[in-house]
Amino acid sequence: MPTSEVSRFSHDFHVNKVGFGCVDCHNSLFQQAGSSANAADDFAMSAFEQDKYCGVCHDGSTAFAATDQGSCARCHGSGVTLPKTVVFEQPVKAVVFDHSKHAEELRLPCSSCHDKLFKMKQGESEKQPDFTMEAMLHGKHCGACHDGVSAFSLKTRCAFCHIGKQGYNRLLGKEQIGH
């Protein structure tokens, strides 16, 4: 199972308050045995958009959407949020990725990036030895879109992504003031 703190699921709420029958979930979506979903590798947010598990209903029509920023806390408590800006420092300092812009303004589905291109965990990409321009120019990581077709090419506008040491310090300064 993935890495979030345990998410909330209440039988009492779904069965007694909403009125679902056992067969609405068992055994098409979930086994009637302890923690079998939790044991599955794909029991994760990215599967929900592909109409699996909780996502069959939590799609914004039958029930509140799993991908809606305002709903995270309803299942997770207050533990998880969407990042605003991700700053990569390896192998070079510093590359900026505006998560809000991509996920909220451009409305790219979470599954366009998670978990095929990126894990839902900051710092994971930087651990990979192929987090490089060479790999991206072959369609990996940011290069899956930044190919001059879906989004501007990696071969141009270096400074859109590479904000450099000065930009990095400015960003940190700004964030400290913001606290």
Ligand code: HEC
């Ligand atoms: C809205 C979906 C949903 C409905 C409706 C539902 N369940 Fe479940 N049930 C789940 C989920 C999610 C789990 C946890 C599965 C897992 O971890 O693999 C579960 C687990 C179980 C388990 C195993 C629990 C354990 O701790 O071993 C049993 C038994 C069970 N359900 C019985 C029922 C019965 C009986 C009903 C009807 C009264 C019902 N469920 C209705 C979603 C549902």
Ligand code: HEC
């Ligand atoms: C069969 C459809 C269905 C499935 C599957 C389902 N839900 Fe729900 N869930 C609902 C509906 C309908 C509501 C109530 C409507 C709403 O709040 O939008 C709800 C409400 C909730 C709530 C709010 C409860 C409260 O106390 O306010 C939580 C939390 C939740 N679901 C978590 C989950 C999780 C986690 C899973 C997967 C393990 C899951 N649900 C699977 C249909 C479903």
Ligand code: HEC
């Ligand atoms: C309908 C309930 C529900 C909602 C709403 C929801 N999640 Fe989840 N989330 C889950 C379940 C179930 C899992 C899988 C089991 C686990 O890791 O707890 C999960 C897993 C995760 C994980 C672990 C890694 C992964 O890839 O799955 C993260 C991070 C996460 N959620 C973040 C969020 C964020 C951010 C939001 C709001 C945009 C959100 N969740 C909204 C139910 C929900």
Ligand code: HEC
């Ligand atoms: C255009 C690509 C893209 C889209 C779309 C996207 N993300 Fe992300 N997300 C990322 C990247 C990149 C990271 C950082 C991963 C890393 O450092 O390896 C990330 C990290 C995260 C994290 C980890 C936060 C932390 O503090 O560790 C969560 C949670 C997350 N995303 C949730 C979502 C959800 C939910 C959606 C859809 C509403 C979404 N993302 C849409 C690219 C994206």
Ligand code: HEC
């Ligand atoms: C799923 C596709 C997708 C992925 C993956 C993706 N982007 Fe984007 N990105 C876009 C789109 C679409 C735009 C808006 C169109 C354009 O500017 O060409 C955009 C715009 C941008 C912008 C301009 C933002 C602005 O404020 O104008 C930057 C910078 C950027 N992306 C950086 C990145 C970085 C860094 C990564 C990898 C960590 C990445 N993107 C991964 C699709 C993606």
Ligand code: HEC
């Ligand atoms: C869409 C965003 C984006 C654009 C545009 C971009 N890069 Fe990168 N670049 C990255 C990311 C992400 C990394 C890996 C993370 C890091 O090093 O912080 C990276 C890493 C690098 C590295 C170190 C790793 C390696 O491959 O050697 C160099 C050098 C580099 N970029 C040069 C450039 C140059 C030169 C340009 C313009 C021709 C450019 N980049 C345009 C996102 C981008």
